[in-house]
Amino acid sequence: MTADPFQRHRGLLFTVAYEMLGSVADAEDVVQDTWLRWSAADRSDVVEPKAFLVRIATRLALNRLRTLRNRRETYVGPWLPEPLVTGPDAAGGVELAEDVSMAMLVVLETLTPIERAVFVLREVFGFAYAEIATALDRSEASVRQVAHRAREHVQARRPRFDTDPEQRRAVTERFLRACFEGDLTALLEVLAPDVVMTNDGGGKARAALRPVLGADRVARFILGIRARGELDGFRFEAVELNGEPGFLGWVGDRVEVAAIIQSANGRVRRLLSFHNPERLSGVNRVAGCASRPAGRHGGY
Known part of the structure; x- marks a missing residue:
C-alpha cells in the first residue's frame, strides 16, 4: 500500500466528487484541485488525512455543483449524469458505491447541493454526522436534519428495478x-x-x-x-x-x-x-x- 495518503484515497475522492456532481470531468478536476491544496497545506497537525482530504474534496465539489446547476439550466434537451463503465473488467479500477446506480444519481439530481453532499457522505459512504459537520462547516444538529430530509426525499422518489x-x-x-x-x-x-x-x-x-x-x-x-x-x-x-x-x-x-x-x-x-x-x-x-x-x- 502506498504511503502517500492522497494516492491511497484518490479513488474515494473521485467517487465522492462524481456522485455529488454526476460528471467525470468535473470530478477529475475536483481531485486535481484537492491534490493541489493537499500539496500546499501544512500537514504537521493533520491527524486524519482521509477526513482532511474528503473535507477538501467535498467543499470543492459543493462549490462546483452550484455552478453546474446554473449551467444545466441552459443545457439542450434532457441532462443525465455521465455514465461510467463498471464491473470487474472495467479498466482503471473505477468502482462506484454499491447503492448508487444511475437510477440513484438521477434522483440525487433533485436534491439541493447541501442535501446531496450530506446524503452522499452519510448514506453512501457512512461518514459520521460529526465528520460531515466538520467537512461542511455546519453544526451536527443541522447535518442530522438535512440528512433526514434528504433520506426521505430519496426514498420517496427512488425507482425500484429488478435486482437479480x-x-x-x-x-x-x-x-x-x-x-x-x-x-x-x-x-x-x-x-x-x-x-x-x-x-x-x-x-x-x-x-x-x-x-x-x-x-x-x-x-x-x-x-x-x-x-x-x-x-x-x-x-x-x-x-x-x-x-x-x-x-x-x-x-x-x-x-x-x-x-x-x-x-x-x-x-x-x-x-x-x-x-x-x-x-x-x-x-x-x-x-x-x-x-x-x-x-x-x-x-x-
Whole structure:
C-alpha cells in the first residue's frame, strides 16, 4: 500500500466528487484541485488525512455543483449524469458505491447541493454526522436534519428495478435481440407499457429533445432509427454501466453512444441513452483501455 495518503484515497475522492456532481470531468478536476491544496497545506497537525482530504474534496465539489446547476439550466434537451463503465473488467479500477446506480444519481439530481453532499457522505459512504459537520462547516444538529430530509426525499422518489443479475441480463438480451432484428412484436413484449426513453444529446449529437413515453412510441422510435440506417457502421458491446446492464455503440475506435437498460418485473422500464460526445469522454477513456468488441452483438 502506498504511503502517500492522497494516492491511497484518490479513488474515494473521485467517487465522492462524481456522485455529488454526476460528471467525470468535473470530478477529475475536483481531485486535481484537492491534490493541489493537499500539496500546499501544512500537514504537521493533520491527524486524519482521509477526513482532511474528503473535507477538501467535498467543499470543492459543493462549490462546483452550484455552478453546474446554473449551467444545466441552459443545457439542450434532457441532462443525465455521465455514465461510467463498471464491473470487474472495467479498466482503471473505477468502482462506484454499491447503492448508487444511475437510477440513484438521477434522483440525487433533485436534491439541493447541501442535501446531496450530506446524503452522499452519510448514506453512501457512512461518514459520521460529526465528520460531515466538520467537512461542511455546519453544526451536527443541522447535518442530522438535512440528512433526514434528504433520506426521505430519496426514498420517496427512488425507482425500484429488478435486482437479480440473471433476470436483468435476460431482459437486456431480449431487448437487444428485438432491436437488432427489427421485431416490433418482440420489442413491445419486452417493453413495459409505461417505459420512458431519455436521450442526452446536449445539442451536440442527434437525439430526441424530450423523453419518449410509452411502449408503442419507444418501440417505433427505436425501429425508426434502425430503418433509417442510423445504426449502420456501429459495433455494439454489452457492458455494465454504473452497476447496471447497458451497451456501448462503437464507430471505429470510439464510443459514439452508450445506453443503460433498467428493468422491473422482467420488462424494460427505463432507457437512458447518451449521445453527447462530451458526456462520453470518461467512457471512452475506460473502454479504450479494454479489448474491442468482437462483433455486432458484443457477446449478446
